[in-house]
Amino acid sequence: MDHALPDDTRAILPFPDKVRQMSRILSEYEHRTPGSRRLHQKAAALLPNGVTHVGRYLEPYPIYVDRAAGSRKWDVDGNEYVDFFGGHGALILGHNHPAVMDAVSTQLARGVHYGASHQLEVQWAELIQQMVPSAQRLRFTVTGTEASLLALRLARAFTGKPKIVRFTGHFHGWHDHVCFPAGGAPGIVEGVVEDILILPPNDMDAVRSCLEQRDDIAAVILEPTGASFGMVPTGGDFLRQLREVTSRHGVPLIFDEVICGFRCARGGAQEHFGIQPDLTTLAKIVAGGFPGAAVVGRVDILKLLEYPADPGSTPKVVHQGTYNAEPVSAAAGIATLLQVRDTDALDRANRTAAAIRDGCNEAIRAKGLSWCAHGCFSGFHIHAGGNEPPRQKGNVPMPLVHKIRLGMLCQGVDWTGWPGGLVSAAHTAEDVDRTVRGFRQTLDWLGEEGSL
Numbered sequence: 001m002d003h004a005l006p007d008d009t010r011a012i013l014p015f016p017d018k019v020r021q022m023s024r025i026l027s028e029y030e031h032r033t034p035g036s037r038r039l040h041q042k043a044a045a046l047l048p049n050g051v052t053h054v055g056r057y058l059e060p061y062p063i064y065v066d067r068a069a070g071s072r073k074w075d076v077d078g079n080e081y082v083d084f085f086g087g088h089g090a091l092i093l094g095h096n097h098p099a100v101m102d103a104v105s106t107q108l109a110r111g112v113h114y115g116a117s118h119q120l121e122v123q124w125a126e127l128i129q130q131m132v133p134s135a136q137r138l139r140f141t142v143t144g145t146e147a148s149l150l151a152l153r154l155a156r157a158f159t160g161k162p163k164i165v166r167f168t169g170h171f172h173g174w175h176d177h178v179c180f181p182a183g184g185a186p187g188i189v190e191g192v193v194e195d196i197l198i199l200p201p202n203d204m205d206a207v208r209s210c211l212e213q214r215d216d217i218a219a220v221i222l223e224p225t226g227a228s229f230g231m232v233p234t235g236g237d238f239l240r241q242l243r244e245v246t247s248r249h250g251v252p253l254i255f256d257e258v259i260c261g262f263r264c265a266r267g268g269a270q271e272h273f274g275i276q277p278d279l280t281t282l283a284k285i286v287a288g289g290f291p292g293a294a295v296v297g298r299v300d301i302l303k304l305l306e307y308p309a310d311p312g313s314t315p316k317v318v319h320q321g322t323y324n325a326e327p328v329s330a331a332a333g334i335a336t337l338l339q340v341r342d343t344d345a346l347d348r349a350n351r352t353a354a355a356i357r358d359g360c361n362e363a364i365r366a367k368g369l370s371w372c373a374h375g376c377f378s379g380f381h382i383h384a385g386g387n388e389p390p391r392q393k394g395n396v397p398m399p400l401v402h403k404i405r406l407g408m409l410c411q412g413v414d415w416t417g418w419p420g421g422l423v424s425a426a427h428t429a430e431d432v433d434r435t436v437r438g439f440r441q442t443l444d445w446l447g448e449e450g451s452l
Contacts, residue, residue, distance in 0.1 A: 025445050026060070029406045035076040036064045055088065055417060059402045063409060068095035071426040073414065081414040082431045084380075084421025089229070089259045090284035092349060092378070093339055094426025100288050103335035107328050120330035127337050128286065128296060131267050134255075134276045137302035140294050140325040144258035144283030145173025147293040148221070150319055151279045152177055155219035155252045157317045158301045165210060165220040165251075167201045169227035169393040172256050172281075178221075201232055201392070204241050211249045219279075220246055221254040224269035229259045230376045231418055233389050236273045243275050252278040252301065258293070259284060259422075262340050263349075264377050288336030292329035345425035349378035352432060353423040356380050359436030367443050369452065381420035393418075400451060407445050411438025 030037065040061035043050035051057050063075040071094050073083045083095070093100065107120070121140065129135045141147045152164055164177060172178035176192050179185070184193035197217075199206045211217060220242065226234035246253040255277040261268040262285040270276055279301060283293035295302070304317040323329075339345055357380045360373035374389045375381045382404070383389060384396045396404075396419060404419050413435050415421035446452045 023403070023449055025403055025407045025410060025442070025449070028410045030060070032079055032410060033061075033063060033075065033077050037061055039064045039076065053088075058405060058417070063414065070094045070096070071424060071428065071431050079409075079412070081409065081412050082427070082434055084413070084415040084423065084435075086422045086424050087289045088284065089263075089422045090287070090289040092263060092285045092424055093288075093336060093345060094424040097336070097339065097426070099339055100332050100335045103331040104290070104328055107331040110327070112328055113323070113326055118325075118327055118330075120327050120334065121325035124325065124330045124333050124337075127334060127341075128282070128294065131337065131341060132261070132280065132282070132296055133267050133270050134278070134280055134298070135296035136299045138294050138296045139302060139305055139319065140292065141283075141319075141321055142291050142293060142323045142326075143173070144256075144281060144293050145175050146321070147258070147281035147283055147295050148172040148178060148254075148256060149175045150317075151254050151281050151295050151297075152219060152221070153319075154279065154295065154297075154301050154304055154317055155254065157304050158252065159218045159250075161216045161218040162195050163197055163214065163216045164195065164218055165197045165199060165207070167199055167222050167227070169201055169232050170221075170223045170256070171228055172221060172223075173258075201227060202234055202238050204238060204245075207242060208245055211245055211251060217249070217251045219252045219254050221256060223260065224255045224257065224273065224275075224277075225260045225264065225376060227393055228418060229263075229379045229422070230374075231381045231389075231420070232391060232393055233374075233376065236275075239273050239275050243277075254279045254281065256281050258282065260377070261285060262337065263346065263379075266341050266346065285336060285340070286333055287329045288332035290329040290332040291323060291326070292333055339425075343425075346378070348425045349423045349427070352427045352429075353378045353380050355429075355432045356421075356423065356435055359432060360439050363436060363440045363443060366440075367447070367452070369443075375420065378423040379420065380423070381418060400446075403446060403451055404442060407442030408435075408438050411441055413438045 040050050049057050051062060056062050065073050066076045067074050071082055072080055074080050125138045128138060141150060156162060166178060176188050177196055180188045182198045197210060224239055226232050243253060255270055257268045257280050261282045265272040279295060279297035281295055286292060286294060305315050305319055307315055357373045357375055364371045370386055371384050372387050373380055373382055401417055401419055405417055408415055
């Protein structure tokens with residue numbers, strides 16, 4: 001079988017010929033995906049790294065998907081994959097769920113964008129308020145990044161204080177206040193860096209010390225399940241202590257439930273843990289895989305968005321958005337949340353994820369590796385640096401991350417680059433078996449080429 005590449009393609013691939021010849025995984029991947037390779041060659045001349053999202057970056061190139069249905073998707077070369085990207089976590093029901101597609105099709109025939117208030121936005125807001133314990137009031141946005149930006153703006157306006165506390169590794173989008181490590185990053189102005197206090201994850205002593213020594217904290221924000229949906233887990237005890245100490249100091253607590261909202265429970269992590277934050281950011285599942293997000297929380301904080309009675313005056317916090325509560329997204333969100341609320345979708349997804357974690361751990365033990373598969377609810381993570389979940393992100397070297405993903409793609413499984421995945425209610429026992437078999441084969445290949 002000839003796995004050679006055309007001369008004009010080699011220039012965009014980071015692996016030298018010697019490495020390519022030694023790696024069965026890389027050779028097999030390139031043989032299976034010539035259409036994706038050709039598309040990426042075009043994309044590399046148009047887009048930074050040839051991709052539109054950093055999470056889709058893959059060496060030597062990513063797959064290009066042609067269609068999807070249920071738990072599966074197919075690339076332009078006709079290869080079928082069990083999909084654990086799940087629209088970056090948005091598709092709790094899987095691809096093209098009939099109830100969602102029916103709702104969207106109906107709305108498309110009625111109009112895409114009215115530039116006006118409409119009935120669906122009221123229904124959508126009512127449903128979210130019924131499901132999420134802290135949702136006294138709502139404001140829709142389009143993305144999770146916008147939601148976290150607005151939540152921080154509201155907290156600062158409400159308290160009159162400048163500083164935000166966040167935790168290393170916790171992801172809150174790409175806007176300037178949340179997208180840099182300690183010390184800052186290119187493009188982020190110095191004043192923004194100074195107003196963000198970054199603490200170690202799960203370090204209650206650091207939180208107490210910070211809040212006791214300072215009186216300029218506007219909010220504390222975190223992912224309540226831990227960095228990137230439990231890759232670095234955060235437990236209920238920490239959350240309960242965090243709620244107590246922030247309440248005692250009068251500091252608003254923000255739960256970023258962009259991923260875990262409607263996954264941990266019908267009302268998100270706050271319902272599961274029985275802890276009510278002051279503000280919550282929602283996205284992904286809230287709009288059923290379409291563009292849509294929201295900030296929900298206390299009446300007195302969200303009231304800052306209201307126009308006062310004085311003619312010609314403006315709200316204390318100004319917020320616009322051309323696509324806020326766009327009708328098609330509202331229709332998809334309503335249909336999805338009704339399925340989450342009224343069916344066993346979450347339970348099925350959680351059971352499937354647990355079976356994947358168990359199967360991967362069996363494969364790890366059989367190889368005698370000091371690795372572990374871990375996670376919570378409908379997520380799973382592969383930690384290649386010990387038998388316990390990691391205490392910080394970035395535990396797997398990037399060359400190994402890419403090889404694991406390539407190996408799994410060759411076995412018909414697409415999971416994320418952390419590495420791990422997000423499970424939907426559409427995943428089946430057959431998907432579990434295929435995933436675990438693929439992981440075993442990938443470990444065998446990695447062992448054969450000395451990558452373990």
